[in-house]
Amino acid sequence: MTAGAVPEPLAKTALHDFHERHHAHLVPFSGWEMPLYYGGILAEHRAVREAVGLFDVSHMGIYTVEGGHAAELLSRRTTARVEALAPGRVRYTFLLESTGAIVDDLLISRIDDGDPRGRRFVVIPNAGRASEVEEILRQHRGPDTTIQRWNGRVALLALQGPRSRALLESAFGWSLGGLGFYRAAFFPADGTPPGAAGRLGLEFPGALARDWLVSRTGYTGELGYELFVPAEAADRLAERLVAAGATPVGLGARDTLRLEKGYLLSGQEFHRDRTPLEAGQERFVEFDHPFVGRTALEEERQKGLPVRLAGLVVEEAGAVPRHGTPILSEGRPVATATSGGPSPTLGRGIALAYLPSALAQAGTTLAVELRGRAVPAHVVPLPFVPAARAGGG
Numbered sequence: 001m002t003a004g005a006v007p008e009p010l011a012k013t014a015l016h017d018f019h020e021r022h023h024a025h026l027v028p029f030s031g032w033e034m035p036l037y038y039g040g041i042l043a044e045h046r047a048v049r050e051a052v053g054l055f056d057v058s059h060m061g062i063y064t065v066e067g068g069h070a071a072e073l074l075s076r077r078t079t080a081r082v083e084a085l086a087p088g089r090v091r092y093t094f095l096l097e098s099t100g101a102i103v104d105d106l107l108i109s110r111i112d113d114g115d116p117r118g119r120r121f122v123v124i125p126n127a128g129r130a131s132e133v134e135e136i137l138r139q140h141r142g143p144d145t146t147i148q149r150w151n152g153r154v155a156l157l158a159l160q161g162p163r164s165r166a167l168l169e170s171a172f173g174w175s176l177g178g179l180g181f182y183r184a185a186f187f188p189a190d191g192t193p194p195g196a197a198g199r200l201g202l203e204f205p206g207a208l209a210r211d212w213l214v215s216r217t218g219y220t221g222e223l224g225y226e227l228f229v230p231a232e233a234a235d236r237l238a239e240r241l242v243a244a245g246a247t248p249v250g251l252g253a254r255d256t257l258r259l260e261k262g263y264l265l266s267g268q269e270f271h272r273d274r275t276p277l278e279a280g281q282e283r284f285v286e287f288d289h290p291f292v293g294r295t296a297l298e299e300e301r302q303k304g305l306p307v308r309l310a311g312l313v314v315e316e317a318g319a320v321p322r323h324g325t326p327i328l329s330e331g332r333p334v335a336t337a338t339s340g341g342p343s344p345t346l347g348r349g350i351a352l353a354y355l356p357s358a359l360a361q362a363g364t365t366l367a368v369e370l371r372g373r374a375v376p377a378h379v380v381p382l383p384f385v386p387a388a389r390a391g392g393g
Helices: 016-021 041-050 070-077 127-140 164-172 231-243 251-260 294-303
Strands: 025-029 032-037 053-056 063-066 090-096 102-110 120-124 146-149 154-160 184-188 211-215 224-230 307-314 326-329 332-343 348-356 365-370 373-380
Touching (some): 063 070, 070 120, 102 127, 102 211, 224 231, 251 332, 251 348, 307 365, 326 348
Antiparallel strands (some): 090 102, 102 120, 154 224, 184 211, 211 224, 307 348, 307 373, 326 332, 332 348, 365 373
16 A cells, blocks of 8 residues: 555445444454454354354355356366366365466355256355456356356355254254255245255345355354355344354454364465465365366376475463464474464364475474474374264265
8 A cells, every 4th residue: 555545445244233233343354344253252162163153254255157158167267177066066176376376265156957058156265365266267258157246235144063053944944954065055035834945046146035045164164054145134134043042253263263174264374375285185176177277286296295284283281373483393494384373172272384295294293483482383184173064964
């Protein structure tokens, strides 16, 4: 920003009034004003691990990509073979540079009913990369492919935790047992008829006045769902979920929850500088189709990885690494933490770091430098806390 320039006003989600009523501590985040916490990060973290928490994630990019060549476009520009994605399926994937470096990670959901002439996808990039991802897709799209952004008209709420399914089924009468992990479907907003199963092939966002899009996805590792609803319905829905037992949760606990699972954070685990293979995400790279960056990743596989993303647990109680904390081997710096913080579940400080491959093996003894002092730590397999996917699928 140049001297004297007026900063851009922060965008507000449809739940801004909800956040204020529930006494959220609001902070700037990727151009949005978002809740960092309400009652406290630790309590919100535990609510998600033990019961159910409610997140406002409407700041994430919300796009539709549709048309005869929509699947071809998304296959070409991501590491997922989207052309083979069945209706109702969701993929976590990466959009790459030609060098193989990650531009962004995103979710792609196919929501049409199977007609190849009318394939329709909902694409969710990170808030800070949403405009960039849109521009890249527009540069590569064909004339029959439409890309539209729906932030402002559509709100996105995440309900996460072991009681999330029971809460939604009780509140709306839905039958969510058939909605498997990484699947999406439309469910009636008015909760009728009882036991209603999900449907596909509805217009997005036009159908949301009657049927909300529900995906079994999230960023916590717990059983959870994300609900796409009309912006004007978001506040009322959030209050209904809180009244039914959900705890409002802010970005602070969202970060500790995802860190315990070893999930990547845009701008920390990648910033156009790391590949999915270095980040330990090869399972999300489908090499059976052409995509931008594939050649670079194949070369990387052949040559071997000089560094790998690894997890570290600090052995001293109360010692907490942060983003940028130096990682030491035999007293010498070998890396810096990309993410770090306390693990409420483990009761120890934890960190992610790109370590030299020889040091990235579980059990390796290292140290973190905290206030000029080397504190012992050791490498552990990721995730730090095992994922919980109970509840069907």
